[in-house]
Structures are given as C-alpha cells and as structure tokens.
Amino acid sequence: MADYPVPELGNRTPLQAANKPNMDAIAAKGCSGLLKTVPDSLMPGSGTAILSVLGYDPRRFYTGRGPFEAAGRNIALDEKDVAYRCNLVTEEDGILIDYSAGHITNNESGELIKKISLEMGRSGEVEFFEGLDYRHFLILRNYLPKEVVACTPPHDAIGRSVSEILPKAVTAEAEATSRLLRRIILESKDVLGHHPVNVAREKVGKNAGNMIWPWGGGRKPVMPTYKQKYGVDGAVISAVDLVKGIGVYAGMKIIEVPGTTGLYDTNYEGKADFALDALEECDMVFVHVEAPDEAGHSKDYELKRRTIEDLDKRLIGRVMNGLKHECVIAVLPDHPTPIKIGTHTREPVPFAIYSSNIEADKVRRFDEESARLGGFGLIEGEGFMLRFLGKTV
Ligand SMILES: [Zn+2]
Numbered sequence: 001m002a003d004y005p006v007p008e009l010g011n012r013t014p015l016q017a018a019n020k021p022n023m024d025a026i027a028a029k030g031c032s033g034l035l036k037t038v039p040d041s042l043m044p045g046s047g048t049a050i051l052s053v054l055g056y057d058p059r060r061f062y063t064g065r066g067p068f069e070a071a072g073r074n075i076a077l078d079e080k081d082v083a084y085r086c087n088l089v090t091e092e093d094g095i096l097i098d099y100s101a102g103h104i105t106n107n108e109s110g111e112l113i114k115k116i117s118l119e120m121g122r123s124g125e126v127e128f129f130e131g132l133d134y135r136h137f138l139i140l141r142n143y144l145p146k147e148v149v150a151c152t153p154p155h156d157a158i159g160r161s162v163s164e165i166l167p168k169a170v171t172a173e174a175e176a177t178s179r180l181l182r183r184i185i186l187e188s189k190d191v192l193g194h195h196p197v198n199v200a201r202e203k204v205g206k207n208a209g210n211m212i213w214p215w216g217g218g219r220k221p222v223m224p225t226y227k228q229k230y231g232v233d234g235a236v237i238s239a240v241d242l243v244k245g246i247g248v249y250a251g252m253k254i255i256e257v258p259g260t261t262g263l264y265d266t267n268y269e270g271k272a273d274f275a276l277d278a279l280e281e282c283d284m285v286f287v288h289v290e291a292p293d294e295a296g297h298s299k300d301y302e303l304k305r306r307t308i309e310d311l312d313k314r315l316i317g318r319v320m321n322g323l324k325h326e327c328v329i330a331v332l333p334d335h336p337t338p339i340k341i342g343t344h345t346r347e348p349v350p351f352a353i354y355s356s357n358i359e360a361d362k363v364r365r366f367d368e369e370s371a372r373l374g375g376f377g378l379i380e381g382e383g384f385m386l387r388f389l390g391k392t393v
Pocket of ligand 1: 337
C-alpha cells in the first residue's frame, strides 16, 4: 500500500487519496509509527519484509524464495536439500525474452514440467515439482557439502543473452552445482522446444515455455516457531506461496480461503470471515492481501486506490464488525511498491496498532505522512511484533 505522492492524485499517496474509514479508525483510536521492515543488506520484497513483521530477523532466517515458496506448496525439504524456484521462460535466438512464458496456463505448464521431470529428474538427487502457472520448483536433494549458487532472477534479465546470465560459480566449491544448473537449463530447451504444448502456443502467436530457469535457491531455514518465540498460536491467510511458506516454517496454521487469487478480484469477504473463524481457535491471525502490491507493479494509481478501499471496506471493516471478543488489531503494508517505479522499495512503512492497553496518540489517519508523527516513532524489525503483542512499549 505504501507509496510516494502521485501528481495525478493531487500529490497525495494512494493511501492518502483512498477513502478508508476503518484503517483511519485504527490509527485514530490507537498508536502509529514507522517500521523499517527491510534491513539495508537485503533486497526489499515480501519474503524479507513479512519475516520482519512477524518478528523474525530476515538477515538470519531468509534463505531465498525457493525454500519458502516450496514450503507454501507443501513440498517438504530436508536440512541437506537446496530448493530453487524454477520458472518456465521463453528463449528465442539465444535471448531470454519472457520470464513467464507468456503467463502460461496451469494445464500447459503442468504438462511441460511433467515432461522435464520424466526426462531430467532423478529421484533423491534432482527433483522437479509443479507449482502454479510459470512458477515451479527444482529441489537438489542431499546437497549439504555443496554451495548454493546464486542465479540471475529471470524477471531482471529480459532481453539478455542466455549465455551471459547462466549460473556461474564464485567459489571452487560451487563449481559442480553451477555446472549442473547450466546443464539443466540448456538441456531443457531440447526437451521442451518441440513439445506439442509449445508448438500449439507458437501457432497462435504465444510465447513458448521452452526453457526452465532455476533461481532463488536456498536451504530450509531453521526457525523457532511463533509459539516458541512469543507463546502465542498464530494462523496465516494469504494467496501467496511465499507468505504461506513463512507461516509453515513459523509453525503457524495455514488457512486456505476459497476464491483468493493474489489479485484485485480476490475474495476479501472470505478472508475476513475465515479470519474471524480462526480467532475462535488461534490467538493471532495474520491476513495478507497482495492486490495493492500488484497495482503498484502495474503503475496504476486508480487501481491502487481501489484495492486499498476494497481492503478497508470489504476485509478490515468486516473483521472489525464481526469481532466477538476484545482484540488487538494492527494494519500495515510489508514494503512500498511505488506507482512511479513499479517495483519494491525499502523505505519504512506506516503502521497503526489499536489495543485497549495502548494509549492513543495524536495521529488521526492511516498514511505515510501521518504515521511519522505517531507515538511509536521509527522502529525496526521485531519491534513491531513486540509492541503488537504488548511485550514492550
Ligand atoms: Zn511485489
């Protein structure tokens, strides 16, 4: 949700321009502040930022997209395994032209990954798992002595020559792994290039899923559970595998809500109702909505304002009206995705916490500017969860 002032919105941020009485009420009756969710040494994104929000230092626990997203899809990892995200991409004349193979559908990509698994997989060594759409997984089993190789994220390398961006080892120990990954990438073209799914796609002018691209590799993080850390039972509601994976490693209950999409058309009311039900069994529910981030990536300020209004009315308002017991409630973005640049940034995000045990500050609205004057000031990392749970002031 967090953003910069947008000229078309009268130099207001989408949060300032949106009609969001429920978030404003939390800020008005509670206490606000700014939270630095992304440490300077890490890349801004939901993985690092949401770990911070939940009270886990991402410098210690964020091991890469692969292991977290795999956990979100119930792919079990051993301590010795390395999990990579594995995109279906489009290569043309030696150039990487599409990180998502034309946003290939689930059915098509499922067939392609099955073929890859059959031709190139070796159980207990090199295993491929189906994910959603273009997002799949490569698990290297029993890889403890070998280093994780950093691979180029395909969305950052569009238009570049494949030979330039193939995985390279920076240490001698990583040489065998990077050789293996290079071989997997190059061989996948032979396996997929003439697959009937791709022939059919090319016939109608769509990009083929003719290569796989591993990236975001890492080992399973060793994390204390949320219950061990804070003595509280937690649950997670999200449509996004990365976020569910954080919940899995934190030992939280993952609640699946029908009709959630990770987009503007998600089931806001369903998330609210399932969150209310979850509060009957759990002490804390973390509800994540991806839509404003996607609107930021699309550089669409009107859409972003609408996603914030939907979130306020259809989810937060519905939760507040449906609460059966006194609760602590907080609202915050994980990281900014400003319209102007269409990608994640690392500025501190506004947050507001309402609790009958917290004295209200002077802030009356929930937005980037108002939160600067909040009673909590500027805090970092675990500071948010400690204040939310009333373990510090
Ligand atoms: Zn994003």
